[in-house]
Amino acid sequence: MKILVPIDGSETSLRAVHYIAKAFPRAETEVHLINVQAPLPSAVSDFVGVAERSAYHQEEGERSLADARRTLKEAGIAHHAHLVVGGVAETIVDHAASLGCDQIVIGSRGLSPLPNLLLGSTTTRVLHLAEVPVTVVK
Template sequence: MYDRILVPTDGSPSIATVADHARELSDVHGAELHALYVVDTGSFATLPVETTWEGVSGLMREEGEQAVDEFTEMVSDAPVETAIREGNPSREIVDYADEHDCDAIAMGTHGRGGIDRLLLGSVAERVIRTAPMPVVTVPVSEPEGQRAES
């Protein structure tokens, strides 16, 4: 049923829960996993003018390399394609899945509702609304005292 499963990662510790779930799906279906890190270029709009895009982009790409490498280690010997993209996270996730004929997307969600979701937005929700393939959301928890967008 699934030949390719996309797993977007932000490098946070909560990705371990998603990695476990994606690995199980991969094992059951004999699917190849794709790990994707998206450098959110929209988040740099508020940086001071003297900040160079190349410097920030380079740092974010390094963070992305580390995130996809950690995901690859978490799923041990499962086949994994990795990629890093720049842009709007939800759009890049859906575009990547479509371009690589992924049969499903497995991603974490913090399960926020109400005012938190309105104020913070939800990458998972936007992916669910726009992806032409199934999106498996895996509930994840945040370390105490941390809040990050899902």
């Protein structure tokens, strides 16, 4: 089973990783962690070069993925990490499709400052766009 897990560095995204470590058989599970960095606003990117933007996104992505990677490694679960820049929900769903994932496991809320009544806005959007089952971890 291939599972895509969006990781933004939030506590709920890490809980999704802990859920996978407990609920799925190690030998039969391949996890793809994805950290999607939103593009920098044009007011910033107009003054910062491509190399600097790339380094920034790489550093932020690696920092967000570190705990999740460590958790899966300790659990003995095969995993791959992907760092992508783009629209968050759309990129998550597109990546799940391109990797042939069977499922998306996502935290209920992330780091976004925009509140939603029950679920985070990214989680809600992924639920609407995904063509594979989505498990939301609270």
